[in-house]
Amino acid sequence: MSSARYEMVVGLEVHVQLKTRTKAFCGCSADFGAAPNVNTCPVCLALPGALPVLNEHAVELATRAALGLGCTVNPISVFARKNYFYPDLPKGYQISQFDQPLATGGSITIGATEKGADIRIGITRVHMEEDAGKSIHDRYPGATAIDLNRSGVPLIEIVSEPDIRSAAGAHAYLRTLKQILQYLDVSDVSMEEGSLRVDANISVRPPGQVKLGTKTEVKNMNSFSAVERALESEFARQCSLLDSGAEVEQQTLLWDGAREVVRPGRTKEGSQDYRYFPEPDLRPLLLDAKWIERARHELPELPDARRKRLALDFGLAVTEVEQLTASPAIAEYFEAVARASGDGKSAYNWVMGEVSAALRASTGGVDAFRVRPADLAQLLNLVRDGTISHTAAKRVFALMAATGKPAAQVAADEGLLQVGDEAMIAGWVDEVLVEHPDEAARYLSGEKKLQGVLVGFVMRKSKGRADPKRVNQLLASRAG
Amino acid sequence: MSLDNYSQLPAAEIVAGVRAGQLSPTAVVQASFDRAREIGAGSDNLNIVLAADADASLAECRRMMEHRDSAADLGLLAGVPVVLKDNIASLGLPTTCGSKILEGYVSPFEATVVTRLRAHGALVVAKTNMDEFAMGSSTENSAYGPTRNPHDVRCVPGGSSGGSAAAVAAGITPIALGSETGGSVRQPAAFCGVVGVKPTYGRVSRYGLVAFASSLDQVGVIGRTVGDAALGLEVIAGFDRMDSTSSDADVPIYRMSALGVPAPEARNPDTEAMRIGRSAVPLPPPAHSKTLDGIVIGKPREYFPESLDASVRDLCERSLDRFRAMGATIRDVSLARSPLAIPVYYIIAPAEASSNLARFDGVRYGLRADSPSGLKGMYEETRSRGFGPEVTRRVLLGTYVLSAGYYDAYYRKAQAVRSLIADDFRSVFASGVSAIFTPTTPTPAFPIGAISDPYEMYLNDIFTVTANLAGVPAISVPIGRVRRLPVGGQIITGHFDEYTMFRVAYALEGALGADAHQ
Amino acid sequence: MAVTREDVLHIAQLARLGVDAERADELTRELSAILAHMEVLSQVDTGGVAPASGVGAGGTPLRPDVGVAPEMSGTLESFAPSMRDGFFIVPRLATHEDTGES
Numbered sequence A: 001m002s003s004a005r006y007e008m009v010v011g012l013e014v015h016v017q018l019k020t021r022t023k024a025f026c027g028c029s030a031d032f033g034a035a036p037n038v039n040t041c042p043v044c045l046a047l048p049g050a051l052p053v054l055n056e057h058a059v060e061l062a063t064r065a066a067l068g069l070g071c072t073v074n075p076i077s078v079f080a081r082k083n084y085f086y087p088d089l090p091k092g093y094q095i096s097q098f099d100q101p102l103a104t105g106g107s108i109t110i111g112a113t114e115k116g117a118d119i120r121i122g123i124t125r126v127h128m129e130e131d132a133g134k135s136i137h138d139r140y141p142g143a144t145a146i147d148l149n150r151s152g153v154p155l156i157e158i159v160s161e162p163d164i165r166s167a168a169g170a171h172a173y174l175r176t177l178k179q180i181l182q183y184l185d186v187s188d189v190s191m192e193e194g195s196l197r198v199d200a201n202i203s204v205r206p207p208g209q210v211k212l213g214t215k216t217e218v219k220n221m222n223s224f225s226a227v228e229r230a231l232e233s234e235f236a237r238q239c240s241l242l243d244s245g246a247e248v249e250q251q252t253l254l255w256d257g258a259r260e261v262v263r264p265g266r267t268k269e270g271s272q273d274y275r276y277f278p279e280p281d282l283r284p285l286l287l288d289a290k291w292i293e294r295a296r297h298e299l300p301e302l303p304d305a306r307r308k309r310l311a312l313d314f315g316l317a318v319t320e321v322e323q324l325t326a327s328p329a330i331a332e333y334f335e336a337v338a339r340a341s342g343d344g345k346s347a348y349n350w351v352m353g354e355v356s357a358a359l360r361a362s363t364g365g366v367d368a369f370r371v372r373p374a375d376l377a378q379l380l381n382l383v384r385d386g387t388i389s390h391t392a393a394k395r396v397f398a399l400m401a402a403t404g405k406p407a408a409q410v411a412a413d414e415g416l417l418q419v420g421d422e423a424m425i426a427g428w429v430d431e432v433l434v435e436h437p438d439e440a441a442r443y444l445s446g447e448k449k450l451q452g453v454l455v456g457f458v459m460r461k462s463k464g465r466a467d468p469k470r471v472n473q474l475l476a477s478r479a480g
Numbered sequence B: 001m002s003l004d005n006y007s008q009l010p011a012a013e014i015v016a017g018v019r020a021g022q023l024s025p026t027a028v029v030q031a032s033f034d035r036a037r038e039i040g041a042g043s044d045n046l047n048i049v050l051a052a053d054a055d056a057s058l059a060e061c062r063r064m065m066e067h068r069d070s071a072a073d074l075g076l077l078a079g080v081p082v083v084l085k086d087n088i089a090s091l092g093l094p095t096t097c098g099s100k101i102l103e104g105y106v107s108p109f110e111a112t113v114v115t116r117l118r119a120h121g122a123l124v125v126a127k128t129n130m131d132e133f134a135m136g137s138s139t140e141n142s143a144y145g146p147t148r149n150p151h152d153v154r155c156v157p158g159g160s161s162g163g164s165a166a167a168v169a170a171g172i173t174p175i176a177l178g179s180e181t182g183g184s185v186r187q188p189a190a191f192c193g194v195v196g197v198k199p200t201y202g203r204v205s206r207y208g209l210v211a212f213a214s215s216l217d218q219v220g221v222i223g224r225t226v227g228d229a230a231l232g233l234e235v236i237a238g239f240d241r242m243d244s245t246s247s248d249a250d251v252p253i254y255r256m257s258a259l260g261v262p263a264p265e266a267r268n269p270d271t272e273a274m275r276i277g278r279s280a281v282p283l284p285p286p287a288h289s290k291t292l293d294g295i296v297i298g299k300p301r302e303y304f305p306e307s308l309d310a311s312v313r314d315l316c317e318r319s320l321d322r323f324r325a326m327g328a329t330i331r332d333v334s335l336a337r338s339p340l341a342i343p344v345y346y347i348i349a350p351a352e353a354s355s356n357l358a359r360f361d362g363v364r365y366g367l368r369a370d371s372p373s374g375l376k377g378m379y380e381e382t383r384s385r386g387f388g389p390e391v392t393r394r395v396l397l398g399t400y401v402l403s404a405g406y407y408d409a410y411y412r413k414a415q416a417v418r419s420l421i422a423d424d425f426r427s428v429f430a431s432g433v434s435a436i437f438t439p440t441t442p443t444p445a446f447p448i449g450a451i452s453d454p455y456e457m458y459l460n461d462i463f464t465v466t467a468n469l470a471g472v473p474a475i476s477v478p479i480g481r482v483r484r485l486p487v488g489g490q491i492i493t494g495h496f497d498e499y500t501m502f503r504v505a506y507a508l509e510g511a512l513g514a515d516a517h518q
Numbered sequence C: 001m002a003v004t005r006e007d008v009l010h011i012a013q014l015a016r017l018g019v020d021a022e023r024a025d026e027l028t029r030e031l032s033a034i035l036a037h038m039e040v041l042s043q044v045d046t047g048g049v050a051p052a053s054g055v056g057a058g059g060t061p062l063r064p065d066v067g068v069a070p071e072m073s074g075t076l077e078s079f080a081p082s083m084r085d086g087f088f089i090v091p092r093l094a095t096h097e098d099t100g101e102s
Helices: A056-068 A169-182 A223-242 A289-297 A301-316 A316-327 A327-342 A344-361 A372-386 A392-404 A407-413 A421-435 A438-445 A448-461 A469-479 B010-018 B025-041 B054-066 B112-117 B161-168 B186-192 B224-235 B252-259 B269-275 B310-325 B340-361 B374-386 B389-402 B409-430 B455-462 B465-471 B498-517 C007-016 C023-042
Strands: A007-017 A080-083 A094-099 A105-111 A116-128 A134-140 A143-147 A155-158 A194-203 A216-221 A253-254 A263-264 B049-052 B080-084 B123-128 B176-179 B195-198 B217-225 B296-301 B329-333 B433-441 B472-482 B485-492 C089-092
Touching: A007 A169, A007 A223, A056 A116, A056 A169, A056 A289, A056 B080, A080 B340, A094 B025, A105 A134, A116 A169, A134 B049, A134 C089, A143 B049, A155 C023, A169 A194, A169 A223, A169 A301, A169 A327, A194 A223, A194 A253, A216 A223, A216 A448, A216 B161, A223 A253, A223 A263, A301 A316, A301 A327, A301 A344, A301 B485, A316 A327, A316 A344, A327 A344, A327 A372, A327 B472, A344 A392, A372 A392, A372 A407, A392 A407, A421 A448, A421 A469, A438 A448, A438 A469, A438 B329, A448 A469, B010 B025, B025 B080, B025 B123, B054 B123, B080 B161, B112 B224, B123 B161, B161 B176, B161 B186, B161 B217, B161 B472, B161 B485, B161 C007, B176 B224, B186 B195, B186 B217, B186 B472, B195 B224, B195 B498, B217 B224, B224 B252, B224 B374, B224 B472, B252 B269, B252 B340, B252 B498, B296 B389, B310 B329, B310 B433, B310 B472, B310 B485, B340 B389, B340 B409, B340 B455, B374 C089, B389 B409, B389 C007, B389 C023, B409 B465, B409 C023, B433 B498, B455 C023, B465 B485, B472 B498, B485 B498, C007 C023
Parallel strands: A216 A253, B080 B123, B080 B176, B296 B329, B296 B433
Antiparallel strands: A007 A155, A007 A194, A080 A094, A105 A116, A116 A155, A134 A143, A143 C089, A194 A216, A253 A263, B049 B123, B176 B217, B195 B217, B195 B472, B433 B485, B472 B485
């Protein structure tokens, strides 16, 4: 295969919508899903005479993101105009940052090599900019419909170094980046809702060659796995071009997910000239060094640190903490359960088992889940002290999730409290021995391995309430 | 109090009359419309007014009078009719910027300066003609035909705020708003024999001023007298949260500068009453030998070149003599990089304009010209039909100097030289010079159609454009006439020192008296 | 640097200005003549001079993240050339799959 003779070199540009109430440069709502052009005003419609004023919270979130990605936040950054015509770009330019971005020089770790060394991907820069509106081409014949609700919504663009060497690596980078941004709570990072978008720059070169090959830019990918497939596809295309003696042409390509191919985009590279220049309607963004330091200080715990801490605090394995920290909400839920119950292992089992299954089956997230960490911890405590059996606990949990009632109450209401009463258990044991005369005879005549089967019958008869320890003791004494 | 001499009445007198109940605002506004008709402000004559609505203006007068509780509620411009250059967004009347691309466009929001004028009781009576998108120095570049100079209808009124300057010169209103990018208030003020102020960049909000070149644009005031211009600026100046480039520096009572007192204490109870109009600012004493005591006036040699029109030079010398007679010291100074200002300006302004005018694309408002070739055809048809030749030229020039491969040689270079030009002003003011005096323009008004070469037209801005590049305030005041045409003298001061600028302007106006118009 | 006809056509395309052949020739001459006057700047030593940017002192002011959009009198329909169901309507792009920038 030709591709073995080439190395893939990828850098990603990720646009992330910041979680603000209002737009970057005006007071319009930044909410997703309103009727067309309802969230617009003179500023984001670019009416003659309107001027931008920067949203303070957008600066805070962008700074937090940049710091969380290990970047240096610049005390002076400058907004610039990126000029191009498009009907969903009302001003005819996008306010962005160009040669003096908000932040530069970060990196993130996306995994480890076989030898255990960190795989780090450099972050070239993080800059602030505004979003364009939305063009809808398939609604009316021969016409494009423009909705400017999204026009002016604050974004950051996160540009990686060309440090990624495989499609899987790109996927890992995006997964890690998304996780960090979730922990930082700066964005909803949803590709479906468009709050995270990815463009890829890809080139190929023979292994060992330092010089980068001619790159193409691939756009229009709507999921992380689409990014992976698009990169594989474009890698193969570039390799076969070089193998056939042809050259890679610098261009923008669009991923066609339905047909699983890349195809040329709108324009030839040379005809696009954005004519960047400093935005004269905004003065430079000045950030006080102390303010930046405070923002750094207030950063929440990031996934890496949390994994290390959870593993240490609760004696969990690497794979276990990785599962738990995939989403910050799950990790926080787990930690609350583990701390309240004092049993990290059980908390892990429950959170990754019953809780995850219940969440998958529901539409809401962790925040809306009716079994709060304290309730689950109580359930775990009831199991541990023998008040309810493990079997009963699952039923109790399901009812808690459905009703929102506390564990003890559900168990009592449903009669699932574990029965330790000797007489009652003895009654169930007697009934089981009568109902299963065959097994009973074999057991009583010394076939010890049937004890487990009989315990199972007793548990079923008691609807899980019988304390299995007592059942075992009783059966053993009968056989004795 | 009578309106018989309405066309000569200073704003301050109208305000005093209205507040005292001796003048009715409706009568004043009616007088303004009468004057406009009498002088021929319409498109068939001087072509000053692009839009006006007498009924709406009169209705506004009545509303204003109904909603006041006391004379003090009427504001600093109670009952004063004003006109607005047509690139200042206003509710009720179209805002076309003198362009076909905005024909009939009525802004759904109002410029901050207009809101402030109205809050102080001013009454907008008309939108005035201008060079399309403020690109021009003669008001010949209007899509709605040229404005004529009231002093000589064969001549241009200057530009781009030609309509506003002509309206004040013709006595339609005592105060008008214009806008400056390179001299567009001062130059027409000079050509029309009125006072024109370009404030410090950031002194006045640009929110609602349709952008030409954002780093140079500033709303300016045209008045028949220095006092009216000062009053108008007091009302519109100050921080605006809608304009990120506006300054929060205190706004002094500029009219106090005429009294020879130092910049007034802003929170002094007496001046506070004057600031809000509860008590009147005392009238300045007549000019005397100590009026400008301690003031050093710089005379920059680069603004008095060999080639300067001799009569203009003579009028400037006469003004300098009057300064001396009032106790000022005249000092020869140099602003060595000022001769580079026109090339710098005609790179930066078109560059910014090419971007600012991209929004006129036929998508959301304004002209849309259909085309058989889809969206791109619609863009090109709309913009080439909507924009006149000078706007097209400058948009192309601006696009060129920003385009790949040329940015450093033109735009970046121009911004660097702009810094040097500003440095020259800083060092002159740092050396103890209080104000700089120059001619406003190299010549008086020229005949309509006389200048066809674009660059020759650009040279009209040669003495005014530096204040925009440096961001400093400047005022043009009438200093006499040449061949019956008005000539303006320019006073420039340091950043946010409009107070000293007005002090010197008041003094010159007082010292020249009737000579200013002879 | 003289402007060529190709330059004029290229920048006209960038600026979305329809320029016909005759006008392109005129503009080539006009722009070249104007730019010739700019050449003087290349002789100015600007080494070490920071280009003027962000006019005025201090940083850009920030506004709180609260929903106070400036009010508008009148609807979008009152000034829009073409609207339908609340959308601005424009002729469809030649290659309608092309999405804008982000």
